[in-house]
Amino acid sequence: MSYLLAPALETLRAQFDQKFPNRSRASDGWIGDAAHRAQGSASDHNPWVVIDGQAYVTALDITNHPAIGLDLNAFTDQLQVACRDQGENRLKYAIHRALLMDTRPQFRPYQWTPSNGHWEHAHFSVHSDRRLLDPRPWNIPMLTGTSAPAPAPAPAPKPTVPAWPLPAGHWFGDWRGPNAQHGGAPGAQYDWERPHIRAIQVKLQQLGLAPGHAGWADGRWDPPTTDAMAAFQRKYRPNQTTIWGKCYSDDWAHLFSL
Numbered sequence: 692m693s694y695l696l697a698p699a700l701e702t703l704r705a706q707f708d709q710k711f712p713n714r715s716r717a718s719d720g721w722i723g724d725a726a727h728r729a730q731g732s733a734s735d736h737n738p739w740v741v742i743d744g745q746a747y748v749t750a751l752d753i754t755n756h757p758a759i760g761l762d763l764n765a766f767t768d769q770l771q772v773a774c775r776d777q778g779e780n781r782l783k784y785a786i787h788r789a790l791l792m793d794t795r796p797q798f799r800p801y802q803w804t805p806s807n808g809h810w811e812h813a814h815f816s817v818h819s820d821r822r823l824l825d826p827r828p829w830n831i832p833m834l835t836g837t838s839a840p841a842p843a844p845a846p847a848p849k850p851t852v853p854a855w856p857l858p859a860g861h862w863f864g865d866w867r868g869p870n871a872q873h874g875g876a877p878g879a880q881y882d883w884e885r886p887h888i889r890a891i892q893v894k895l896q897q898l899g900l901a902p903g904h905a906g907w908a909d910g911r912w913d914p915p916t917t918d919a920m921a922a923f924q925r926k927y928r929p930n931q932t933t934i935w936g937k938c939y940s941d942d943w944a945h946l947f948s949l
């Protein structure tokens with residue numbers, strides 16, 4: 692038998708699409724997958740409701756997308772008001788962020804009760820009777836109001852690149868190297884190099900290119916630091932790198948701009 696999404700939920704989805712045309716649909720859904728179908732009438736994503744010979748799916752999942760103002764936490768609060776106080780009678784239950792709002796009399800109505808999952812989306816079920824055929828718009832302020840959606844969050848500030856601390860023609864690399872290669876070798880005369888090398892090592896850790904354990908960023912350039920530096924160059928500068936596993940001023944500028 693062919694099946695349809697309940698007209699009440701068709702309308703609801705169309706209202707979300709109209710109000711939030713750029714909304715994410717990554718976690719949207721309506722007809723159940725094989726796992727759902729094994730649940731039979733326990734899942735409203737299965738077309739087990741038949742009215743006048745037509746099978747209907749009575750559940751709809753809508754993806755949460757607060758960055759564009761589609762905050763389903765706020766939406767389900769408004770839905771609760773509509774069902775409790777304003778005569779909206781089509782909703783059977785909604786689940787979002789592990790909270791269940793069930794309108795049926797066998798449950799305590801309008802109580803939020805812990806349930807499982809539905810973190811990425813909200814689930815809406817309509818009643819398995821003729822109310823599911825009611826295609827009127829849902830009178831929920833988030834869908835009908837004209838208030839502007841929330842502004843996009845400010846972009847993260849670009850990190851400031853620390854000044855290059857070495858003379859021209861010098862670089863950071865293994866501590867067992869020529870004089871122009873700075874690696875935090877043992878000895879007090881190299882103490883000033885170590886904070887710079889530690890900063891490089893911490894940045895490589897933050898990028899996931901070096902072991903993350905405390906103590907790895909020790910301010911001395913050994914072969915593991917060479918490997919991590921080369922991994923950074925392979926990932927971010929494969930075409931600009933001519934000397935691998937060492938940090939020149941251009942590597943430094945790129946690394947700390949990330």
Ligand SMILES: [Zn+2]
Pocket residue numbers: 736750751752813814815
């Ligand atoms: Zn669902």
